[in-house]
Amino acid sequence: MRREATRDEATVMAMHNVFLDPAGTTPFGLAVIVLAPTGVTYEHQCEGLMTSTRTVEGFLVPVPSNDYDPEANEAFDAEGALLSFFHKEFRGNPPPPEQWTPGQVESLAKLVSRVPFWSTPTGSAPSELLHLTLDMERVAEITEAWVPVKTPYGPGILVFQNCD
Template sequence: MATHNVFLDPAGTSPFGLAVIVLAPTGVTYEHQCEGLMTSTRAAEGFLVPVPSNDYDPEANEAFDVEGALLGFFHKEFRGNPPPLEEWRQGQVESLAQVVSRVPFWSTPTGSAPSELLHLSLDLDRIAEATEAWVPVTTPYGPGILVFQNCD
């Protein structure tokens, strides 16, 4: 299979919202700048799924800004310098998991089964990979990486 590389927002000037790289053997590798001010680049093979930046909160009868909450979490907790996971303070993983659980993700099965609105979950088996703009998640299609604008 031919391999193709796609760099998401290579100039860092065109934020694209939220997206998930669902890990799969597609021959397409997505690269993304992440890790706050350290500005490392990571890559994953799979297919890209844009996801909504807002989630409807029925209790408050309003939209919840998921993208803003993710950006706010990394800014407030790490100020552009996310450390390795073993240096995260108690409660930070739980806080990130709570925000990730608000990211809407449509499951679109084949055949006559209806589409279903679900939500992502933080993949705790791969939590060591987590950093700003690169968060391991579980999707209806399997493991993935939630990507968003890096703070640099």
């Protein structure tokens, strides 16, 4: 039998905050924070050398940094490609997304579409390897190390090491 949380327990559950790599010394690879009412917020340093922090509520899903592309018959380093994109395009100073060129948004969308993400449904349905999609409805949120994406579980944020 499921027990309802008391008001005090609910208050405690709603107050959990996790700062991803607070010292900035332990890169964690790629992860997606799927937006959901979990009572847990994740805080992450982003925005290149401006080093702002952003917070979102949800659940964290580690994603592989490497993927194999059978069409090209080669491995793809998604994390390295994302880090290189932001370094090459913005040198640690990403402007607001409204100042990006259409080509820059398209390049980021292509990179994001190569990031593997496993869908693991409940029940007897098999897991399925899918890929993320840049969430074009939330382009205004994009910055280095904080990229809005669509996942099989709903909207999320792709996070990775900030360049600072």
